[in-house]
Amino acid sequence: MRVVHGRADARWLPSRFNYALFRLYAFVRMKLARPEPADVSLVIDRNQNPTESAVLAAWTTATLACYASGTLFASWPLALGLLAGVPVAITCLEIPIVAIGLPLRHRENNIPLNSFVLMSLLIAAALYFARAQTWIRFAAWQFLGVVALNAIAAGVVFLLRGSIAEMENAAGGTTSEL
């Protein structure tokens, strides 16, 4: 495990982010950041950033709540339908996790598999709802738009891989237990 000690600005290291859009944003922030000496130990792990995790959780739940609102609760007032859509969205997120996790319960780590399946299902749902005649097609389009943007960002991050590695070496991360 790599850890950067004593530099709070290392929170913007791209390797602390998972998705390309966030990595690209982190790269820009790190380029612009000034050294911030602080008594901290920051772990270099691709799922470490709390904002990325919160944004993704809120975005996927909100998108699914829109689908639920526009289909299951179509006759309800919009605000009420969206509110009712939230527990449905959370349940929809949990179903594939349970469906995969139960038969494969003896495996040490199902997270990568579940993450891949869940994201694929979300993209499939967006492709389906993008053809709808109601307002939920906009929710689906924004989802597909963000996925497309992320794919473009992945290409840019790939081209920047040398600069990113250089930036991370300059941050002085060490291999340690903490």
Next chain:
Amino acid sequence: MTWLRRFRPHGVFWRQFLRWAVVNVPYWCEAVILGFWAMLFMLWGPGRRGVMANLGAILPGSWALANFFRTYRVMWNFAWTIDDNVRFKELQVVPDWEFVGREHFERMKNEPGGAIILTAHMGSYDLGANLFARISKRPIVMVRAPEIDPQTRQYEESRLTTAEALKIDFSTRSNELAIDLLHALQRGELIAIQGDRVTPGISTLPATLFGKKTSLPAGPFALSMAARVPIYPLFIVRLGRRSYRLVVGAPFHVERTRDRAAGFARAVTEWTRELEVVVRESWFQWYTFAPFEEKEAA
């Protein structure tokens, strides 16, 4: 009905379920899922009422309705804390750390004799002890209350993976444990004990916390007096997802005088002062699910 016992609040099912969830839930949707589960924790009546009663004492003049929603925040933090703890054990996922009171931390690491780390049910105690043992390389004995449910105890023991320097001992075998801990301190080891709530069967000292009468465990203070070692108040405060703050306070001693009770009372006051400051600031992660205030017997 033995089989059904596993579904009680302290039953083994919930530990197995948590472990299963930790190795299955993708990182990017854990916030939503934990938020949902924290809502289910609110259905645990005694725990919810205990937290609400404690919040009433910590935040005097607060409204019961506001404390109900604050209790959700406590449950939300608790869900994240147990999640972080199991993620560390099962997947070696380590959070970010920031330090407050580094000078006391370094002094404790380099303490020539033993020392007592007095902490509270805040943040991730287990995770903190594991990581501390790895960094300091000093032997550390963590004293904790055993699991109430035998199946849960067996399960937790089977999954126990701690740092080499970390030993875990249980607070129920009080007499033998006291002697073992005294020997450990004399060998220069560190002892980590939670000093903010008592479990049945352990000796206590009277204290005042947030202006209310309560009892605190006597063990850490008696050990400090007997072994003549300092007590370091240490708190592990959760700052957010995968982020913790280690707060180490200035050490204090339990003076050995003719009047033992006065010596204990001074040390307890010192500790409650530290505890009150941290709990008042971070009430949303003080995981004390029973009312701490002792009601006068009628």
